[in-house]
Amino acid sequence: MHFAEKIQSLRERVFEQISPLITEDFIYLDLPYHNNIGDTLIWEGTLQFFKQLPHRCTYKSSVATFKESRIQVDGGIILLHGGGNFGDLWPDHQRFRMDIIRKYPKHRIIILPQTFFYEDQDLMKQDAEVMAKHPDLHICARDNKSLAILQEHFGKNNILLVPDMAFCIPKQLLDKYRIAETDKTLILKRKDKELSEASIERLAPKGKHVEIRDWPSLEMSKAPSKRLYDILNNKYTSRSMVDWYAHHFFKNKLLNMGIAFVSQYKEIYTTRLHVAILAVLLHKHCFFLDNSYGKNSTFHDTWFNDLEGISFLK
Template sequence: MLNPKANPSAEMTAEMQLERTRHEKLSVELMARHEVLLDLIGCAPFHYVDIPTHGNVGDLLIMHGTLAFFRKHDLVPKLIAPYFAYDPCWIAPEDVIVFHGGGNFGDLYPYFQELRERIVQNHRENRIIVLPQSLHFSSIEKMKQSAQLFRMHADVHICVRDQVSYQMAQEFTDNVYLLPDMAHQLYPMRVAGAEPSAGSLRISRVDDESTQQSGLRNMVSTTVTDWPEFVGAREVRINLFRRAIGAFYRRGLGWSANSILVRLWIAYSGRLIADAAQLFARHELIVTDRLHGHILACLLRKKNIVLDNSYGKNSRYVEAWTLNSELVMLQKSNAAIAAANTRFGLNAAAI
């Protein structure tokens, strides 16, 4: 009779099952942490503001995760709108304002912050909730100016994704909550008809948050891309959605644009996410300095190596939430690549 312990395949299968079990437990715990939002929103009518209308798959994952959370708990937004097609005059006295999460709280992307500040200043009787964000200000002076505005509002609630952001947010309000990214509400993601996975996929930033770490640039991957390259020619259709919503809004038809066109946009952006999931599913390992490259890999239960962005957002997030998953390796130095090889049983050439 064969001894199962002498069978390397049996040992590997048992180890993989243990990894999935640990990862699944972690993922369920992350989703459960969002339930604090139920008390914050309560039964009040609410606006979901600042949704993304661009091809950044990470932001789209956050949006769809947020909408999935709403559906799970029978929450129906009174209005869903992007920042450029939202009129604060629509806010009724009883409305709660729920701002989209992500990484745009600060001065790196000023348009989004300016909308939040304007509503905080002019609607002090309405509860305001900022869904999980990573905070970043390049200027301490700008941070203090923004915090002063927020402090004038007594009912602002800011959710943050990491400990550094948690400390910063204390300057803005006493109501600060440490929560994971809303995209985790999409767990588990499944890809229909996915082919067996092989090789590695590298998602590497080309924007203002890119990093110069040589560890990522020196890796040899099966496939290399970034969200803009992945979206490619579909950016034309994305721009049409954005222009159409903006045109309706400028003609005084903003409410109709957000009721009809935004719903169409949400459906279309779901197809972009499905395509990204197909791409990830074709690879055994994901290597990325995109936070949502990491999160999408986790949603699909894929092994992944995470590198930092320009200001440490990724490492802060992984250390706060996902590092205990045996599918995740955080690289803070080039030596970590060798450690990842050993941990995931991969050859250097496979990365």
């Protein structure tokens, strides 16, 4: 399957699986006010998906800016941001997610596409027990392995298999930020707790201009989120002002940075899932490597195994 056909099929699946659940206006929580451009791509893709719906997003916030007063007491629909932080590897987002599920049993809650990973199996059982008590909880798995975990341990909730929301980003927006391609090769080596023990540097092709990088937003001495949190920590600034700034400036800055960054390279090797996803959206050949717990390989096997232009290196 070629890039354009694959992108279209994944967008259609997102819409077919999620849109029937959104039957009225809704709110969108746990927005990623941090410097990982991958989460910003999910954020933008989710907003683009909303444009196809007949209902409105009436409130959106991060964990830090969330106001309980913005949630109707008697019910409604809550969407929780997707990504790769469901489980115990990134606990702040998981605690917020579980808190929302406990506090709002009268609401329909939709967890947008997530990769699921627990090191602590007892914690997974505890979370599953809490979620089983919610009468209208819908969980989107981002890959087949996550789907199997959910079906085995979270089977009392409605479980769906849905690709990453970043695939909903349209070509027009990508073209707005992309820059001219060079002859350079990117080796994208993540530097956080998800880095695999395998050495990606040894894959550097000989005789080519190779750059070993991470997302540029994570390499900057002054992170893009600093301005956002300066605003948040100002006692004269409302949380709604922080959300406004994040939506209109912070998000767009990271989008511009990420799309321009990936678009300049002719060839890409990556340990980050969203560099591979962005390469697909930009129709670029990509060599894809796993992260520490198999997130990338399971995503590849679920959605990319019939895609020309993506080579998974085991």
